[in-house]
Amino acid sequence: MRRNGRPRGATAASRIYADLRAELVSLVRRPGEPISEAQIATAYGVSRTPVREAILKLSDEGLVEIFPQSGIFVSRIPVAALPETIIIRKSLEETTARMAAEHATSSQVLSLRAILERQREACAAKDREAFHQADELFHAGIAEVAGYPGIWKLILQVKVHVDRFRRLTLPQIGRMTEVIGEHEPILTAIERRDTDGARAAMASHLERLLDDISEIQTLNPECFDQPS
CATH class of the missing domain: 1.10.10.10 (Winged helix-like DNA-binding domain superfamily/Winged helix DNA-binding domain)
Incomplete structure (x- = not known):
C-alpha cells in the first residue's frame, strides 16, 4: 500500500x-x-x-x-530480558505513584479519572489499541502529577519489549477489565493522598506482568526468542 x-x-x-x-x-x-x-x-x-x-x-x-x-x-521478544525490565519499571513507577499521592490536585485527579474512563470505553468496545494508548496516558499522567515527567520518558526508553509482550496479554479473556481494576486502587490512593497505598497498588499492578510471562509465552511461543 x-x-x-x-x-x-x-x-x-x-x-x-x-x-x-x-x-x-x-x-x-x-x-x-x-x-x-x-x-x-x-x-x-x-x-x-x-x-x-x-x-x-x-x-x-x-x-x-x-x-x-x-x-x-x-x-522475537527476548523473554530473558523481560523480568529485569519490568522490575526497573516497577521501581520507578512505585516512586511516581507515591509522589503523585503527595502532590495531586483535584483537577489532576479528575484528569486521571477521565483517562480511566477512556479505558473503560475502549474495553467495552473491545478496542485494544485505544485501550493501550489510554493505559500509556494513565501512567504518563501519574508521572506528570508526581512532578517528574522525565521518569516516564526514561521508562519509555527501556520498556519497548515489555510493550510488545503486553500486547499479547490484552486478548486474554477479561484482561482489560482486570487492568482497569488494577488502575482503580492506584487512582483512589492518589486521590486520598495515601502514599503507601498508591505505591503498593502500583507495585501489585506491575507485578502482574511478571506473573503473566510464563503463560503468555506458552500461548504464543512463536513470538519469543527461546533461550538456548
Whole structure:
C-alpha cells in the first residue's frame, strides 16, 4: 500500500522509522516476519537509503534482526530480558505513584479519572489499541502529577519489549477489565493522598506482568526468542 505524501531526505528516514517502530511495537508486524526494504521504499516513494537508515536504527533497538544473505526479520521478544525490565519499571513507577499521592490536585485527579474512563470505553468496545494508548496516558499522567515527567520518558526508553509482550496479554479473556481494576486502587490512593497505598497498588499492578510471562509465552511461543 502506498503511503500518502512523499517524504524527503532525513524526514523520510524519520517518518519511516516512526511508522515501522509503531508497527513493530503494536505487533502489526509479527515476530519472525520478514521485512522487505524494496516494498517499504515503494510504499513511501523513496529510495532504499532512508529505509536502510530506519532499519539500522530499529536494529539498534533490538526490534529487527539483519542477517546478511538472508534478509531482515522482525525480532522475537527476548523473554530473558523481560523480568529485569519490568522490575526497573516497577521501581520507578512505585516512586511516581507515591509522589503523585503527595502532590495531586483535584483537577489532576479528575484528569486521571477521565483517562480511566477512556479505558473503560475502549474495553467495552473491545478496542485494544485505544485501550493501550489510554493505559500509556494513565501512567504518563501519574508521572506528570508526581512532578517528574522525565521518569516516564526514561521508562519509555527501556520498556519497548515489555510493550510488545503486553500486547499479547490484552486478548486474554477479561484482561482489560482486570487492568482497569488494577488502575482503580492506584487512582483512589492518589486521590486520598495515601502514599503507601498508591505505591503498593502500583507495585501489585506491575507485578502482574511478571506473573503473566510464563503463560503468555506458552500461548504464543512463536513470538519469543527461546533461550538456548
